[in-house]
Amino acid sequence: MARPAKAKINLDALRHNYNVACNIAPDSQAVAIVKANAYGHGAVETVKALQEHAPVFGVACIEEAMELREAGIEQPILLLEGMFSASEVAVAQQQGFWVAVGSRAQIEMLTHAKAGQPLKVWLKLDTGMHRLGVQPHEAVTLYRLLAESDNVADAIVLMTHLACGDELERPQTDTQIQCFDETLAAIKDVADELGQTVETSLANSAGTMAWQDCRRSWVRPGYMLYGGNPFGHSQESADQLQPVMNLLTAVIALRDIAVGECVGYGANWCAQRPSKIATIAMGYADGYPRVVKTGTPVLIHGERVSIVGNVSMDMITIDVTDIADVQLGDEVMMWGEGLPVDEIAACAGTIGYELLARMPTRVPRIYVGG
Ligand SMILES: Cc1ncc(COP(=O)(O)O)c(C=O)c1O
Structure with missing residues (x-):
């Protein structure tokens, strides 16, 4: 039998969540x-599962986009951080990638490049996050x-990114929307003069779910999509999402220990009652x-049930x-259905995004739902 640690990825849940996004923002297109x-879920499999639904996929960089092309994905792919060097413009032109540009340097890479297929461009505006x-x-x-x-296709998308979309009480999102709309009005004057149209995009997940005024031409x-709730509390749309990843393993050892016996590295948990300890194949690696x-x-x-003692590289106790009748081989869920990754992230002082995105390749992904 193989080591039982695995991430079961439910592609039906993924499609359900994509539909939730589309239903919340019916007048927008969803990248x-x-x-x-794919936040640790496997980009190729995720894209294949959404291929008939999503018009465009968003990645950070050209390497991620090429992985999708090499897997036969022909749809547009948006490079969210744009080009890192002038040579990437030619690749984007050949591959029909869409590019987000957020600095004069990136814009000049594009406008100074050799003529090629005009690219769909997303012009990123800093409305207050002060990152890009x-x-x-x-x-x-x-x-x-x-x-x-001539290197840029018509209908440039004016985009921005929200710093605090997941915090509903804070004023930053309204301030960002206002800045966006003021700049958009000025840009539209130029677009009118040139006979062009301008599309718009503000919303990440939180913006899509909670900020109606962020649902513009495109949501992102x-x-x-992976069932994560960015808000840290119940929210009408987030409550409709289904977890896509079930991180699973199994019991590989069982023992009874007496009062006062301690468990694991550092011996920092000691039994206060006669205890049954199960060791499971899961660790920080x-x-x-x-x-x-x-x-x-x-x-x-x-x-x-509770983790006791320190998490080891490959095992947890x-x-x-x-629990009655626990046996070797019994399945254990670390996060997924009934145990949100956001809850485990809170226990770790981080966000679910981080736990999902850094999931190592050592954990086999098992895809269900076709
Ligand atoms: C520009 C941009 N748009 C959209 C997203 C998606 O954000 P989220 O995962 O919060 O929906 C990200 C992710 O960080 C991003 O950088």
Whole structure:
């Protein structure tokens, strides 16, 4: 029998979640964000499962886009960080990639490049996140540079990214929308003059689910496709999502220990009652966070039990004293249906995005749902 650690990926749940995004934003088109190996779910399989639904896929860089092309994906692929060098323009032209550009340097790479197939361009505007994007005061000039270039296709998309879309009480999103709309109005004047149209995009998952005014020409859901809830609390749309990844393993050893006996590296959990300890094949080398403390839940026989002691590289110990008839080989769920990855992330002081995106290749992905 193979080592039982595995990530079961439910492609029906993925499609369900994509449909949730589309239903929330029926007047928008939805770019399915599949960067970082589709947040750890396997980019090629994820794209194949969504191919008949999503018009475009979003990745971080050309290497991620090429992986999809090499797997036979022919749809447009949006490079969310654009080109890292002038040579990437030619590749984008050959492959028909769409490019997000967020600086004068990137824009000049494109406008100065040898003529080729005109590219669909997303002009990224910094409306307050201050990470990437052109500044509002230079946006009109840079838009004109793009719009007048033969290397750029009509209908440039003005895009921005939200810093705090997942925090509904904070003012930043409204401020970003206002900045976006003021800049858009000025850009539209130039577009009218040139006989061009401007498309728009503001929303990531949180923006799609919670900020109606962010549902423009395009939405860009990522985390929600995988069933993640970015809000950290119940939310009408997020509650409709289904987890796509079930991180599973099984019991590989069982023992009874007496009061006072301690478990695992550092011997930092000691039994206060006669206890049954199950060892499971899962550890930090499988992407499970070492930092979690005793008390972090896993599911066995559909019941929550607690991790006890330190997470090791390949193993974790759990207290199954209260669960009847635990056997070697019994399945254990680390996160997934009934145990949201967001909850485990909170135990680890991080976000579910990180746990999913850094899931190592050592954990085999098993795809279900065709
Ligand atoms: C530009 C851009 N759009 C959309 C997304 C998707 O965000 P989320 O996973 O929160 O939906 C990301 C991810 O970080 C991004 O960088």
